[in-house]
Amino acid sequence: MPAKPAPIKKSAKAAKKEEPAPAPEPAPEPAPAPAEPAPAEAAPAEEAPAEGKPAEAPPAEAPPAEAPPAEAPPAEPAAEPTSEPLELGVEDVNDTSVTISWRPPATIGNSGLDGYTVEICKEGTGDWKVANEELTVSCRYIIKNQTTGDHLNIRVVASVAYPWKIVSYRPKIRLPRFLRQRHVKNVGEKVNLVIPFSGKPQPVVSWTKDDQPLDTKKVNIRNSDKDSIFFIRAAERADSGVYEMCVKVDSFEDKTQLTLQIVELPGPPASVKIVDSWGFNVALEWTEPKDNGNTAITGYTIQKADKKTGDWFTVLEHYHRMNATVSDLIMGNTYIFRVFTENKCGISEEATATKTSATIQKTGIDYKPPEYKEHDFSEAPKFTTPLANRSTTVGYNTKLLCSVRGFPKPKIEWMKNQMIIGDDPKFRQINNQGICSLEIRKPSNFDGGVYTCRARNAHGEALVTCKLEVKQPVIADADKK
DSSP, X not given: OOOOOOOOOOOHHHHHHSOOOOOOOOOOOOOOOOSSOOSSOOOOOOOOOOTTSOOOOOOOOOOOOOOOOOOOOOOOOOOOOOOOOEEEEEEEEOSXXXXXXXXXXXXXXXXXXXXXXXXXXXXXXXXXXXXXXXXXXSSEEEEOSOOTTOOEEEXXXXXXXXTTBOOOEEEEEOOOGGGSSOEEEETTOOEEEEEEEEEESOOEEEEEETTEEOOTTTOEEEEOSSEEEEEESSOOGGGOEEEEEEEEETXXXXXXXXXXXXXXOOOOBSOEEXXXXXXXXXXXXEOOBSOOTTSOEEEEEEEEEEXXXXXXXXXXXXXXXXXXXXXXXXXXXXXXXXXEEEETTEEOSSOEEXXXXXXXXXXXXXXXXXXXXXXXXXXXXXXXXXXOOEEEETTSOEEEEEEEEEESOOEEEEEETTEEOTTOTTEEEEEETTEEEEEEOSOOGGGOEEEEEEEEETTEEEEEEEEEEEEOOOOOHHHHO
């Protein structure tokens, strides 16, 4: 209960003019102050008599009519404090998290209840840390990301709002996971990063680059009450660096850094030269490029070209060394070489070529054809198809056939009854590719007999024979009469 206001003490002049009032009662002892500060201070009272002593009475005079004592303004009631949450307990426990729950406070003061703060402390340390970055209004909370085997002490604090004071929360930057490492962009690309944060009242956000003030002509920063937007319309190599973001609330602040790397295609190697040439091989060496594109060199591409055609062909790709040997070159050709540089953006637009060329010399080799023993194809005549006996009719042409082989080509002779026929026009003799034929034109009874074909060369001779029978035509009985 609020303390009873103390009576007001009259001044000396007012006491002479007014009738003396009866002696006031001693002022009661002030009530003890509440745990929570009052929302507004009570109006101060005039000087009051000393605690526990009555006020002195004025000199005795004729008592006039009694005047009512002046009333002091009533003091405002003190704010009632909010009690602690009730029945805090553990619902579930696993390897990395603890689930707790509780009941709201039995008493909620005039200042109201904003939410709850969950605090944890490892057993034996006494170092209490806030587990929730923002107040929770729920009576249940999961404490995550704990270490297996730890013993924790847990407490929950009810947070109240005061009408004369703005509640402050420590600022906190929530840097996205992909920005915790080096962030790489190509030259000319857009950079648009959103970095959330929290804090109350609204934090003051500031940016620096390499510990220097940010150039707002190149980088556009737009802040809201929840995040900061980092924007570059077209990135340049000069935009690479370490950027620091700072959020501040009163005397509290949080900082984070992000590293931005702007890359592009590399330049060609500084120089390429031919070191040696032997057989069908050429050895090359080159030096690193003067411009690596603001990122590491990942390899080289080597090409060759014949001076006759000028066409380039790739012989090695994604090659990591600074020297190489090009093999399987063609004898008698003259070659030049060039080298490209590679990085994560791609292959360089230009290449560095050798200032000299390499000629693959012809070796002094005399060709000697192999000696082969000449095959002897000589063969005595041999008939592969003999003559067959034939029967024909008077007046009808007939033909005798046989085949022979031999080398050199054998000479063919036809005989009738052991007599050489020769150039008799009645007979037609043909020898084509070893096929021998004898055509008898309109044979008569006198053309029948034994016919012989003889083949003869330097290695010998061969004979085949057959019998030819010439018959008279059959005449019908009607024709005889």
